[in-house]
Each structure stands twice: as structure tokens, then as C-alpha cells.
Amino acid sequence: MVTCYNDSISQSGVNDTLTANTDALRRELLEKLLELGADCAGVARVEDLRDGPSERLFPNMKDHSRDHFAEEITTGLPHGAVYWEPDARSVLVYAVAHPAERPELDWWCGEIDPPGNKRLLAISREFRAYMAQAHPDIGVYSRRYHVERGGLYLKEAAVAAGLGCIGRNNLLVTPRYGPRVRLRAIDISVALEPTGPNDFDPCADCDAPCLKHCPQGAFDEQIYTPEETGLAHLPGRDGRYFRAACAVQMKVNEDSAQVGLMPEVCDHPEKIIKYCRKCELFCKIGR
Template identity: 45%
Template sequence: MAASSGLEITERIIDKAKSLGACMAGVASVALLKQSPSHLIHPKMGDNTGVGSRKTADGIKPGEVRWPVAAKSAVVIAVEHSEAEPELDWWYGKKSPPGNRILMRINNTLAEWVAETFQIATHKLPYHIEQGGIFLKDAAVMAGLGCIGKSNILVTPEFGPRVRLRAMLLETEIAPTGPIDFDPCENCDQFCRQACPQRAFDQLVFSSAEIGFEQLPGRNGSFSRPTCNIQMKKDIDAADEDTDPQSGEMEKIIKYCRRCELACPVGQ
């Protein structure tokens, strides 16, 4: 590792991630990531987080992140989820969606390559916070992939909000790639919010005085995760059975709502 600088390692990791199928990749400082909005405010949001619904064996509280002590850098990867490939996010029964399996494959292969090439210890992260993950949207922002939009989801310059994310942590400090100066939402017409079938942005749920931070869910505190979850429950109830292309078995196919991200003109 001594023969490579932090910047060179970052560049090579990003190039490798893209060669494995990622459409975007970046690096964030763990020290700065720990101070990002979601990592600070979610433990204060109580039942309104929408986080922590899955049971864990080690008692991680809703919104709480268990950081590996030696972690110094976060590598964030993204794959495009275009409107033309809706099946990437379909759940066949309880099986992980195809897009998530692509992300796991890239992440696993990339972690092995990093360890072998640079002798850097890695921590491949699960998606869910309660199972040892991190807030991926904040990590992506700190890695320079985009910004958090008024839809409360990541918006990237190249693909808008139509991406899916995964991350790993490295036990060494390498050059970060963000954040970047990018904000297409400042004067937009809020197509994302208008498209929401449950009107999840219609009321202020949080205030800066209450939470203690300026950056809030939906930017101004208007995003209600429990209201958004009503639509997700409807999507589950409306799921039809069809053949799983991998197993050949009949499964319920859950197609979760994407109206906010598909309404966004950025990256179209």
C-alpha cells in the first residue's frame, strides 16, 4: 500500500467498481459521514423514522449505526435503475430484488479486489441500518454522487434519483470525492412531491427547533416516512403471483411505488 497514494487508490477503486458494473462510485470520509444529517437526527426522530422495523440479535436501536472502530473511509457504489428496467426492484416473495443482487455481487468482488490489491481491510455493509448498515443516501452525498432532493431521496447529475446504492468501509484513509456543488431542486416545480399518491409531503412533520438541525427529512421537515409506508403496504397487498425467473416457482411479485423518482426530470 505504501507505493500508492490515497488519491491513486481512490481512482483505482472507482475505475474497478465501474468495470464491475457500477454506473457511479465515490469515496467519503467516515469521520465526516458520522456528522451527516441522517446519522445525527434519526436517533432523535422516534417512531417517525421508518427505520428499525427489522429485528436484530444485538439490539441496535432505530436509527443507530454501529461503526467498526477501525473504519476510516466509505466506498459507495451505484447502479442505474432506469424506468425501462422496473424489474430490477421487484421482490419475488422474500427474495432480494435483481438490482440488489447486482449491487451485492459488485460490492463483494470489489472488496476482495481491494483487500488483495492494497492489503486494506474492508467491511461489506448490509442494506439495513439495523443489520449493520449506514445511511446510504448521506454516504452517497458525502462521496460526491449527488444531493438529497425535495423527494428525500438521492438525486444524481447523470441519472437523477433513478439509482440504487451499496457501500463498504475501509480501514484506512483514502482521498474523498465529495461532496459536490450540485442542487437541481432549489427552484424546481416539485414534480416528485406532486406525484406522491399518499401526499407524504403535505404537512410539516419535523422542525429545526424540535430536532436541532437545519437539514430535515424532505429538506424542510415535510417528509413523512409512515405516510410513505402506507403506499408500500398497498403495493404488497396488490402484488400478483407470477413465475420467478430464477427459481421457476410461483411467487408474489411486489412492485413498490417509484412515482416520486420517475417524475423527476433530472437525468432524463
């Protein structure tokens, strides 16, 4: 039944260095996430995520987009900084596949979350209910989506958990679904052995159609360099992803949205916003 999570676990079996208890707990929790509807799940260690490349780049970003996020900071921390609960030790990261043939999973109905997001949220809610009953002694903290409101950098957590790698399209690319996944995370107070990272890298020999079809040319120029930033990991890997251009396209999508009905999420007509996904949909992995 184990889907794409922790291919490391399913291939190599149990890590002998773990105590039987934490290993059993890790299996139980990841399998619970899959049972609740996640398509991939893994574990990252909080210590490995602190002060990651996104958090370090953020204060020096030149291509801030949608800076209204800054107005929404509820953590009390500087913009871009990640809040951690004092007793958080492990991050459970999970993904729901968003295949090309189910585009509606990613459609916003006005301000209402797309069906895919709703599923991610439902998994979190049901997982917490399970934990409250099965492991009331473990702290469980559902992560918000926006870093400004208590989220974390989900792609980095997913890489650390072994779900995939950051592709040249600046997205998490998974072996099974390519980049066509949406992510969420739940922190817990127990230290579990991480399920990643691994050396999966399908971009190395790819002619990168994902980069060529961006309607705003968001990958056309190098915005950041390792020398200037002191970082090895940059947006689009080598600093070629231009966030502000991407945000222009998303605004175009919002402005051109047509009013329609999505009965599965809303009982009245709303603007149905279909954000651009060309960098995802042109990726050859997982199709």
C-alpha cells in the same frame, strides 16, 4: 470509462495534496467498482459521516414506520445508531442505475432480492475478492443494507462522496440518473481523500412534480422543523417527507402484488412486489 463518479476527479484531475500512493489507490478502487458494474462511485470519509443528520434525528422521529426493523437489530446499538468497525477510515459508495425503462430491477420476488439489489451485492462480493488478492493488508467491510443490521445511511454517504444531493423528494438525486439509482457501501481501513460533497442542486428551480404524485400525500405537510429538531437537514429537506405515509403505500403494494414468474431470480411463481417509485419516476433529472 469513468461514468458519473467523482466528476470532481475527472474534471479537476489529481488533487496535488494527496500522496501519489493514496491518489492512485483511490482511482484504482473507484475504477474497479465501475468495472464491476457500478454506474457511479465515490469516496466519503468516515469522520464526516459519524453522527450525521439521520442518526441524530432517529431517536426523536415521530413517524416511525415498519418498526419491525427494531426487532432485527444485530449491532447491539440503539435503534438508528450506525456501527463502525474500529479501523474503518473511508467509505466507498456506489450506485447502480435503475432507469424507468427497466422497472424489473426493483421488483421483489416474494422475499427474494430484486435483480438490482443482486447486482449491488455481486459488486460488493467481487470487489472484496479483488481486494483480498490485490491488497490483502487493507481491511474491507461490506455494509449491510439495514442500519439495524450493520448498514449506514446510504444517501448521506453518497452526498459526502459527491454522487449527488438530497432532493426535495428525500432521495439522492444524481446528475446523470436523477434519483433512479440504488446504493451500497463498502468501508475500508485506508484514509482516502473524499470525492465530495459538491454544490449540485437541481431542485432549487424545479416545480417538483416528484412531490405532487405521491399517492399517499407523503410530502403534503411539514412534520419536522429545524427549531424543534436542531437539525438543518430534515426528511425531504425541510421536514416534509412523512415516512409513515410512504410505508402505508408500500404495504398497499405488498397486499396487491400478483403472483408471477421472474425467471432471472427465481425458478417458481412468487408474489412480484412492485413498490411505489412515483417520487423517483416523476423527477425530471437524468431522464
